[in-house]
Amino acid sequence: MLIIDGLQYCNWSERIFRDMQAGGVSAVHVTVSYWEDFRETVERLTAWNRRFETYPELIFLGRGAADAARARDEGRTAIFFGAQNCSPMEDDIGLIQVLHDLGLRFMQLSYNNQSLLATGCYEAEDPGITRMGREAIREMNRAGLVIDMSHSAERSTLEAIELSQRPIAITHANPHDWHPARRNKSPEVLRALGQSGGMLGLSLYPHHLKDGGDCSLAAFCAMAARTVEVMGVERVGIGSDLCQDQPDSVVEWMRNGTWTKTLDYGEGSAAQAEFPPQQDWFQSNRDLPGLAKGLRDAGFDAAGVDKIMGGNWLDFFERSFAPKP
């Protein structure tokens, strides 16, 4: 079984890379930017380059699907870069190609707020994809940079699916009718995503789970089974949103960046501003293989489990990262 995680933002360390190895995790899409502009994103990449140099027996930069397969064969983890906002391209469409050249493989069009390209899920209004957004989608399609709408609003997401000539991803979210978090996705979005050949990464972040950190593995896997009924068994994977070892200052920064002088609590609240405690059955990358057993218990056959644990992401990587002339 090949395991791929569709999104993590940990406080990276040797310990976490060893967790990945112990968990048999062959590829992880890691967030390099939330609010970082181009130059700051490059700093995040140079930090990764130092990690690749320091831990070559554990991790290396993934650029294509073949790197995930190679990582499995070698017992390492291929790291695929992504951004949770379009901040790294600033207002320059030319930076899309540059970011792809530097290894970026996913980019969200908006993060909670309105961006230059699309609307985020916390805005009161959602006018859909902007003029620049249409240009950016075309260029991302050409370059092989995957459109990720995890933190975007409904209409913007549906329009992105429609406008994009290549399948898009929602790397980390769950169905809204299972748990009505603002970040979870409507049946319409999930259906359109599935029909267009896109991918949903099911999130293990407590705010996205029914009963939060008390959600059981069985309940999570039953939700996975229902999601597969809506989207098809080829269209669902894991996007754990694991934020292991991050201090609470990081979640405050994720929510507030530099856009406000007051405090925004996002999915939390003033009373629960910090990172929520993780459920006991998912504390680290070592727990990812345990999901496979849960999926079997929820009724998936072996082929279905393989697809959800990594096969579908591998197939999506194969279809998504190469440039199209």
Added chain:
Amino acid sequence: MLIIDGLQYCNWSERIFRDMQAGGVSAVHVTVSYWEDFRETVERLTAWNRRFETYPELIFLGRGAADAARARDEGRTAIFFGAQNCSPMEDDIGLIQVLHDLGLRFMQLSYNNQSLLATGCYEAEDPGITRMGREAIREMNRAGLVIDMSHSAERSTLEAIELSQRPIAITHANPHDWHPARRNKSPEVLRALGQSGGMLGLSLYPHHLKDGGDCSLAAFCAMAARTVEVMGVERVGIGSDLCQDQPDSVVEWMRNGTWTKTLDYGEGSAAQAEFPPQQDWFQSNRDLPGLAKGLRDAGFDAAGVDKIMGGNWLDFFERSFAPKP
């Protein structure tokens, strides 16, 4: 008579500064940024600092209304900085104070396209002021940085007028019912702007004029008289949008920045992509005093002419540029 021009973006030179002096122009709001980010905006400011050092007998930096009065007394021109987009503050609300410290006195919340703060007049949809936009308006009010909605869309403009605790400006535009250019403003916007104590700078840019460059001085001044009926004689000034000596590459850059790989023609068209030729009665700053005669001929009394030619802007400067605790 004190003459103030509410917006120019010329290819600055000694010749133009001498035109200002010959025309008796005591203050000009000059654009320093369209798409420039913070660092690029600082480069535009250092270029102005060199001009201030080179031509101290002609120009100096204006920071408050008293500088416009001083310029008149000394036969010089006070230069007030402004940005036609929120690009200079990037995504950092803290840069609003920094930009004010550096002399910025006006900032548009959007330029043609959707920005992080508001919608531009060329977008298909206008969802109004964004989450970050509300924060930015509050901070601009505090710092004394005037909100300019010249290139913004209807709903965003009405919301900015309502949300702002201080009067806002539309530094360069005309009534839409006189000439239905996308950039000209509806009666609702003009009424709300007037009632809130804001200012409209009447534009002399041919694309904003009925009959374009063939518009007569009499027709322009008759429009001014009708606009005063809607807004009040205290709420109207001049914002010529003079782009003297600019090469056509500049208007292409204004329209396209780095947001598209195709060509957008904005107010022009593929057949008329270049800067439109100026009407014969307004070629340079030397022609500004001629407007006063046109206004008299259109029926304004001497006090009304004084207000429109500069008195209203001077009063607005007095009310707008100081910080509020």
